[in-house]
Amino acid sequence: MPGSGAPGAGVEGSDDIGVSHYPAIVHVVFLETRDTIVFIVTVRVFEKSDLPGILRIERESFDRDAWPRELFLEYAAAVPDLFLVARVGGRIAGYSIGCLTRHGGEIASLGVRPVHRQRGVATALLRAMLRKLRRMGAQAVWLTVRRRNEAAIHLYRKLGFMRTSTVPNYYKNSSGWRMKMELS
Ligand SMILES: CC(C)(COP(=O)(O)OP(=O)(O)OC[C@H]1O[C@@H](n2cnc3c(N)ncnc32)[C@H](O)[C@@H]1OP(=O)(O)O)[C@@H](O)C(=O)NCCC(=O)NCCS
Numbered sequence: 001m002p003g004s005g006a007p008g009a010g011v012e013g014s015d016d017i018g019v020s021h022y023p024a025i026v027h028v029v030f031l032e033t034r035d036t037i038v039f040i041v042t043v044r045v046f047e048k049s050d051l052p053g054i055l056r057i058e059r060e061s062f063d064r065d066a067w068p069r070e071l072f073l074e075y076a077a078a079v080p081d082l083f084l085v086a087r088v089g090g091r092i093a094g095y096s097i098g099c100l101t102r103h104g105g106e107i108a109s110l111g112v113r114p115v116h117r118q119r120g121v122a123t124a125l126l127r128a129m130l131r132k133l134r135r136m137g138a139q140a141v142w143l144t145v146r147r148r149n150e151a152a153i154h155l156y157r158k159l160g161f162m163r164t165s166t167v168p169n170y171y172k173n174s175s176g177w178r179m180k181m182e183l184s
Pocket of ligand 1: 109158
């Protein structure tokens with residue numbers, strides 16, 4: 001659950017995978033009470049009309065390292081069930097892309113719009129992704145994160161990922177951490 005203690009307190013989750021009439025759609029709802037504000041985060045698979053919103057998140061999240069439009073379209077074609085989009089109040093708030101490799105699942109990318117951060121959006125996306133990867137047979141999930149990306153490292157550790165190794169110069173100006181989570 002995202003958060004015991006604010007922000008993220010009082011979170012409840014529900015997941016209608018498997019009961020939806022649209023089995024490709026993941027729908028996760030987190031209700032978060034912070035004072036009187038209620039955030040509802042829905043997660044579903046990518047639709048082409050999401051692309052402008054995704055590109056905006058990408059620019060805001062990764063600046064010069066932002067992936068190009070074409071790469072998102074390639075992922076959408078290659079892993080349509082593992083390209084997840086989170087919405088808050090009907091607007092795109094974040095996305096995550098996963099894939100399956102011979103080592104298991106891999107989180108290829110994750111980004112949340114700055115205005116929607118620290119409200120459980122990334123947590124909702126990753127929980128949905130982990131469920132999907134487990135159902136697809138992955139026994140472990142891997143990712144690489146910038147060594148100094150404290151927000152992301154906190155998030156991954158909170159979900160159960162552990163560092164396995166450091167990859168020098170993985171990024172242009174930084175080493176990366178390989179992190180792994182066993183799916184039982
Ligand atoms: C990293 C990122 C995806 C987190 O998204 P988010 O929606 O804000 O994350 P959540 O609200 O689900 O946070 C869950 C946990 O992550 C950690 N966390 C999130 N933001 C944090 C921050 N700024 N500082 C420290 N920890 C943070 C906390 O442990 C938090 O739990 P808590 O709220 O109970 O304390 C977001 O900051 C982002 O898009 N950053 C830029 C892109 C990026 O770095 N992507 C990851 C590439 S590997």
